[in-house]
Amino acid sequence: MRTTTAPGDALGVLETAALLRELTAGLISAADFDEALAQLVRTCRAAVPGVTWCSVTILQAGEPASVAASDEPIRALDDVQYGDDGPAITAIRERDPVFVPDLAGSGRWPRWTARALALGVHGVVSAPVDIDDQVIGSINLYARRPGAFRDRQQLTAMLLAEHAGLLLAAVRGRVRADRAQPQPVAPGDEEVVGHALGVIMTQRGCPAPEAREVLRGASRALSIPLAELARRLVDSVARHHPG
Template sequence: MNLEMHEPAVETLGVLETAALLRELTAALLDVTDFDEALSRLVTIARDTVPGVAWCGFTVLRAGEPAGVAASDPRLAELDDLGQGPDFPAMSAIHRREMILSTDLVTEERWPAWTDRARALGVHGVLSTPLDIDDHVIGAINLYAGTPDALTARRQLTAMLLAEHAGLLLAGVRGRARQAALAGEIDESLLQEGVIGQAIGVIMTQRGCPAPDALQVLRSAASALSIPLREVAERLVVTVSRPREG
């Protein structure tokens, strides 16, 4: 009777833990535009929120760039680094496109050199889960246990859900970064464009503000008046160019 009551309680607790993890991760990454900052937040939240996990790392491969890592503990960053060679759990997960698990490194034989380093750092278990971020970036999130057999089946399910959700959130971070870069290019073009550039110069002189702030003033006026940005700029330039009477 006690066992029957206990098992559903444990299962419910696992669902609540996972929901809390995904909610916290979403809140932390929702407005981030810097990819490396997003990775740093991800590994910290995973370390602090997933029970049984003592450390978390992330191995990232970006097209045309060296492999990168993020680690909740800089002391363990080397375990996620491609500089250690291709024979380690994260790269196995990325290459095979499946979760890689070792619940007790004492008996692990797949990555002998890496395992020796991990055990020397106090790691007893590892769970690496691959995730696709976009066409140019892939990676693996790596959960490390400080005790044997801590990465239970429930933790493995949490890791799968974490990787799936993190992949979507990180894709969003990449998308916002591209949009911000594009907006910067557009702003730079507007600053140099004819009457808009003139109007920006007028506002900078009047308000003593930098060009980006002056451009924002123009945009706010265009939005408030529901007219195109260029028309607002033309009106301003005409107004200040008009000869004063008297």
């Protein structure tokens, strides 16, 4: 999408560098993907002039996965888009930014717009975010005042979306790698893990190394700590075979 930028709307080099540095620092330090989304919302809301609220809409494998929002009413507004078209879903579907400086004068998304205006939302910018082959989304900036958004905010949203996509992909990759690492077992948990390995060996007729890989694989797939999964397995066997 081509935009015409007035001189007063141009992004300064130092301002842009500071914004991207803040975004990078916040996202790479996030413990998981949801925390990274929350940090992205906080950064966008605080750093972009004219923004009253901010949200990030995420779709995974084509289905709604999550919404991070600066305020609960905005989260609910984004949820409406899963059943009705709206700027976030439009931006994701068309892979092009959506820019509406005054919703009251727009005829797009009638049901969504009515909900937005009732919440005091009068301007919106949604920019698509490409994360990886499975996950896409959009950054959504909302303004309380009509006309608060100009080309400056649209360009900033596009820049944030492009940079955030790379960072969020890195966070997802790091989380997957962390889950794939063998989990250490505390000394006090070694006995229950040993019992669980015995159960697996008996059920599968396999040696201990293979049983350990089965337990580790299940732990990663279910995102349950190894010792906790072992305890659940042992407890389940005890319930079904008392005595």
